[in-house]
Amino acid sequence: MGIIRKTFYTTVLTGASVFGYLGSTTTLISPLPQDDPFWRSRSFARYNVHHNACTQDICVKRIPLDKIRPExxxxxxxxxxxxxxxxxxxLGYKPQRAYLARKYQGPATASQLWTSEQLSKSTYERGTQITDHFEVVEKTPTDIVVRCGDTPRNPNPRDSDGLFVISAEVDKQRNEAVLALKSCFFNSGRKVEGIQGPTPGWMEEAHRWYTRLWMATGAWRVTR
Structure with a gap:
């Protein structure tokens, strides 16, 4: 019992430390500000054609420029x-990637990105499909916009739809790099009345911590 108890408390303390780190090094904002450029973006207008309510948030991390890889x-x-x-x-996406690979990787999805090497070397041009669940729909010098919610093999409106915006900009006044992960989930298949987004509360909370994990492990790639 002593070993079991020790393992349990170690697991709890480790989990608490991870959550504490993620919470202290990132900023989570929900809902998105009304003046956020995302609301006027081409992708949002194209996919949320019914103007349905969204589940929305943005995770932000600021890093001093002297800690960013200079190249x-x-x-x-x-x-x-x-x-x-x-x-x-x-590492943040590795468990989900493995799960999706077990379910969907095969001849029909052979042109998609699946391996860590592929995902780490792709240029993420428009049309790039990721693990049969994401597709790049827009790319600018500061943003890479990815559609999610269903297989990219289904280009039609969907009851489960969404956009995920990966951003990186330089704040010259504060001498910082600003990394951001912006999420917006909605029903694009039909008109839905009301102001509540489609994601249940418990799932929304889990998503926010998952986004923080993606932010932390993604930021490792750009720092010295």
Whole structure:
């Protein structure tokens, strides 16, 4: 019993430390500000055609520029691309990637990104499909926008739909890199009345901690 008790308390303390670290090193904002550029974006207008209510949040992490790999600050677009590679190819996404691979990897999805090496080297051009659950729908020097919610093999409106925006910008006034993961989930298949987004409360809370984990492991990729 002593070993079991010790293992239990170690697990609890480790979990508490991880949650404490994620909570203290990231900022979570929900809902998105009304003046956020996302609401005027081409992708949001294209996919949320019924203007349904959304489950929405943004996770932000600020990093001093002297801690960012210097080669990523030389050319516009390199920082967000490397951050994107870190999100998908990093440890935070590994469990979900393995689960999706067991269910969906095969001849029909052979052109998609599945391995850590593929995810860590892709340039994430528009149309890139990731583990049969995500597809790049827009790419700019600061943002890579990914559609989610269903297999990208289904291009139609969906009851479960959403957009995930991976961002990286330089705040010259504060001499910091600003990394952000923005999420917006909605029903694109039909008009839904009301102001409540489609995600249950418990799932929304779990998603926010998961996003923080993606942020932490993705940020490792861009730091020295």
């Amino acid at each position: 990523l600050l030389q050319k516009e677009g390199d920082l967000v691309l490397e951050f994107c590679r870190g999100v998908w190819g990093g």
